[in-house]
Amino acid sequence: MTRQEILYHFRQNPDMTVLIIGAGINGIGVFRELALHGVDTLIVDRGDFCSGASAASSHMAHGGIRYLENGEFRLVREALVERNRLLRNAPHAVKPLPTTVPIFHWLSGIFNAPLKFLRLRDKPSERGALVIKIGLILYDLFASPYRTMPTHRFADRKQSLEQRPAINPDILFTAQYYDAFMPYPERICVELVLDSEAISSQARALSYVSLHAASGDTVTLRDELTGETFAVKPQIVVNAAGPWIDFTNLAMLHPTDFIGGTKGSHLVLDHPELYAMLNDNEIFFENRDGRILLICPYLGKVLVGTTDIRIDDPDLARCTEEEVDYILGSIKLVFPNMPIDRSHIVFAFTGVRPLPSSSASRTGAISRDHSIRIVAANEVIRFPIYSLVGGKWTTFRAFAEQTADKLFEQLGITRTIGTEDMPIGGGRNYPHTEAEQRQFLNDVHTKTGVPLPRLQTLFDRYGTGAETIAVFIAAGEDAPLQHQPDYSRREIAYLVEHEKVIHLDDIILRRTALAMLGYVTGGLLHELAEIAAPALGWSAEQTQTEIRRTISILETHHRIPAETLQLAAV
Numbered sequence: 001m002t003r004q005e006i007l008y009h010f011r012q013n014p015d016m017t018v019l020i021i022g023a024g025i026n027g028i029g030v031f032r033e034l035a036l037h038g039v040d041t042l043i044v045d046r047g048d049f050c051s052g053a054s055a056a057s058s059h060m061a062h063g064g065i066r067y068l069e070n071g072e073f074r075l076v077r078e079a080l081v082e083r084n085r086l087l088r089n090a091p092h093a094v095k096p097l098p099t100t101v102p103i104f105h106w107l108s109g110i111f112n113a114p115l116k117f118l119r120l121r122d123k124p125s126e127r128g129a130l131v132i133k134i135g136l137i138l139y140d141l142f143a144s145p146y147r148t149m150p151t152h153r154f155a156d157r158k159q160s161l162e163q164r165p166a167i168n169p170d171i172l173f174t175a176q177y178y179d180a181f182m183p184y185p186e187r188i189c190v191e192l193v194l195d196s197e198a199i200s201s202q203a204r205a206l207s208y209v210s211l212h213a214a215s216g217d218t219v220t221l222r223d224e225l226t227g228e229t230f231a232v233k234p235q236i237v238v239n240a241a242g243p244w245i246d247f248t249n250l251a252m253l254h255p256t257d258f259i260g261g262t263k264g265s266h267l268v269l270d271h272p273e274l275y276a277m278l279n280d281n282e283i284f285f286e287n288r289d290g291r292i293l294l295i296c297p298y299l300g301k302v303l304v305g306t307t308d309i310r311i312d313d314p315d316l317a318r319c320t321e322e323e324v325d326y327i328l329g330s331i332k333l334v335f336p337n338m339p340i341d342r343s344h345i346v347f348a349f350t351g352v353r354p355l356p357s358s359s360a361s362r363t364g365a366i367s368r369d370h371s372i373r374i375v376a377a378n379e380v381i382r383f384p385i386y387s388l389v390g391g392k393w394t395t396f397r398a399f400a401e402q403t404a405d406k407l408f409e410q411l412g413i414t415r416t417i418g419t420e421d422m423p424i425g426g427g428r429n430y431p432h433t434e435a436e437q438r439q440f441l442n443d444v445h446t447k448t449g450v451p452l453p454r455l456q457t458l459f460d461r462y463g464t465g466a467e468t469i470a471v472f473i474a475a476g477e478d479a480p481l482q483h484q485p486d487y488s489r490r491e492i493a494y495l496v497e498h499e500k501v502i503h504l505d506d507i508i509l510r511r512t513a514l515a516m517l518g519y520v521t522g523g524l525l526h527e528l529a530e531i532a533a534p535a536l537g538w539s540a541e542q543t544q545t546e547i548r549r550t551i552s553i554l555e556t557h558h559r560i561p562a563e564t565l566q567l568a569a570v
């Protein structure tokens, strides 16, 4: 169904079983569970799919080794199992990530860690070799179900300096273990939405539609493209608005205090020397204040983050100058002589973790676990609201499953199918070995005539979805983008026509990594807008409005300097 058809449908038939507010990874996970069971469901997001906290993560599918010292064993065990499942179910979008921890002390933290487990200490302290060793043994143990990657190992100072000559020479050891990396988390979200709509005609998804108000048995939604409102009558509402949960509950006349969000910013650096020094490893290290940061290879660039700062209104979250100083300064601890400054930044992003409200004196001590908070129906609002509080990207499937089981109980539905082993999008029928991949690419080449190197690029981006895209590409005249030849005109046209694109920024920020890789220029924006305009029915004036809107987002939220985008400011 198209957006217009879905809107028309609900204007004619306002009754539905479940309304999900918020299409971040957690709302979308629940959407898939309900689609699999044929439940009449609408998911809405006031912005694009995956444009909130889910677009601002460190891009890691991980167990969260750090959470062990907070005693969050349940979460770490669950997250490691889910990480391993993601590697299997979305191998095109979740990749093994060797992770190196620089260690500067032998014994520090040895007394603090048990005190933290017992909640007798709430202060960060430097983690020494022994504490890290114990943590990694536990991590390996918890990761054993569905293990797909090697266990940890230590390298001494000499070996560590051989591997990375620029590393801080004060180092005693480096430890290496494995986690996983998601280069395109936003794509996983959109693939899950498309999978769900393909599974069930009762599952409908609308971006740029927001919760406006609620009263009695009615929820009023607003189409953000036109400003028009329309009413729906759900039996149950799932509030999956992440850091905005309390705001949306308030709009539904149920004031809550579930969320105590913390802001986290990341920078993407174009720094070939730093990139080379990573040796394809993420460096996971402790800053002087005890916070854990990461320096991670990102498709030829370097991702660095993050901060952890309390914030009341997620709409005000921006990456500040102080955060830039903090993040850039932290790299010096690992690579003291590497020249790094603001000129290396090509992109920045900030998001708010939807953590449970907490009185912990330190943000790092706030639980990263998830919970479902249920507000029962009453005389003012005649449907229950299930709020999804917390939740890591990594654990979305488990959280969605737990939520769906509660919804099924309320709706009298028996679970008939699980998602543990369910492939996602381009992870379906994924060729795992090199020989299988060669065969896949040769078959698609024979079918479409698209050259093999180009197919390899498509496969790296879209997994087995590359086949559908290649068929689309082959059906018309294609050419590399003039301003970014790594992408082609028909590839972009495919994303626009088949992946629920509404605005120009959806293309550069969430259907592709063009913005995150620092590739956006005025020329590129014009070129993309010109490709999208016919499919989305934009007039010349609307096309200019789209370009201006995108420039404004890039300048305000992503620190892309105006000069870079100037050509587009027509």
Ligand SMILES: Cc1cc2nc3c(=O)[nH]c(=O)nc-3n(C[C@H](O)[C@H](O)[C@H](O)COP(=O)(O)OP(=O)(O)OC[C@H]3O[C@@H](n4cnc5c(N)ncnc54)[C@H](O)[C@@H]3O)c2cc1C
Binding pocket: 021, 022, 023, 024, 025, 026, 027, 028, 044, 045, 046, 047, 048, 049, 050, 051, 052, 053, 054, 055, 056, 057, 058, 059, 060, 061, 062, 209, 210, 211, 212, 240, 241, 242, 243, 244, 248, 263, 264, 265, 306, 350, 351, 352, 353, 354, 388, 390, 391, 392, 393, 394, 395
């Ligand atoms: C800095 C940072 C780093 C992180 N790193 C990692 C990591 O490496 N690995 C990991 O596993 N997890 C990580 N996380 C955690 C993870 O990203 C989040 O917990 C998770 O994405 C939350 O998803 P969500 O769907 O609950 O919320 P969101 O993704 O925020 O989704 C909520 C949605 O609700 C929408 N919404 C709000 N108000 C309304 C309304 N009125 N009407 C309609 N829609 C509305 C918003 O637009 C938004 O899209 C990180 C988080 C942050 C912020």
